[in-house]
Amino acid sequence: MTEAIFDKVAADYDDWYVTEIGNVADQVERALAQRMFQPSGSHVLEVGCGTGQHTVWLVQAGYDLTAVDISGEMMAKARTRIAGVGGRVQWWQADIAEILDQLGKFYGIFSMTAFEFVPQPEQVLARLYECLEPGGCLLIGMIAGESPWSETYQEAARQNPASVFAHAKLYTEQEIRRWRVGGRLELGRALFFPPSVATAAEALALEEKATDVAGFLVAKWVKA
Ligand SMILES: C[S@@+](CC[C@H](N)C(=O)[O-])C[C@H]1O[C@@H](n2cnc3c(N)ncnc32)[C@H](O)[C@@H]1O
DSSP, X not given: OOOOGGGGGXXXXXXXXXXXXXXXXXXXXXXXXXXXOOOSSSEEEEEXXXXXXXXXXXXXXXXXXXXXXXOHHHHHXXXXXXXXXXXOEEEEESOGGGSGGGOOOEEEEEEESOTTSSSSHHHHHHHHHHTEEEEEEEEEEEEBTTSHHHHHHHHHHHHOTTSGGGGOOOBOHHHHHHOOOOSEEEEEEEOOSXXXXXOHHHHXXXXXXXXXXXXXXXXXEEOX
């Protein structure tokens, strides 16, 4: 089983979301993913739910949700968060690669910044695609390879080989387009400002221009 590397960072994981730049990065990433996620029914799977940052939205949007994560510590935080909003989720602590035969069928599968950490993502995604009902969609959001954001994370991994970033593999749009997952692929881009941007206002101005390299990709495969 893949190591639950996020156990050791669960306590501080949410700190990034309340920083000025983390908050605006999260806003643009989630806006894109939420716009593109169009499941064909209510039964939905979230892969790599983490501390529940996106689980809350999925529950509040009314989906009948199963949430998987390999990290017990991250999932414990998600459970607390969802209890706080009175939501109900089927929790499943597991390595997604090890439960593919047991999953059943879903109208939508949603995953944010988790497949960077899943070995052989193309193979796992192709198996998840098979779990979709007709018209269903499989959506993943990922930090883009060869972008200012991937450079920052790779530098963090070089500085600290014990960091979770040392376990991440970041893919370019061209690499994702070559994956054989199934169905029709749609790609969305966001995060057009670099991690070094000084203020949220500057970040949002660059986001609106969308002329720099995208730091975040959303890939969606739709089942015919
Ligand atoms: C960067 S966090 C993202 C969490 C959440 N989706 C978010 O956007 O805040 C990546 C999550 O994926 C989980 N993960 C990594 N590999 C996994 C695997 N093979 N199976 C299930 N979960 C996995 C980690 O434990 C972690 O909680």
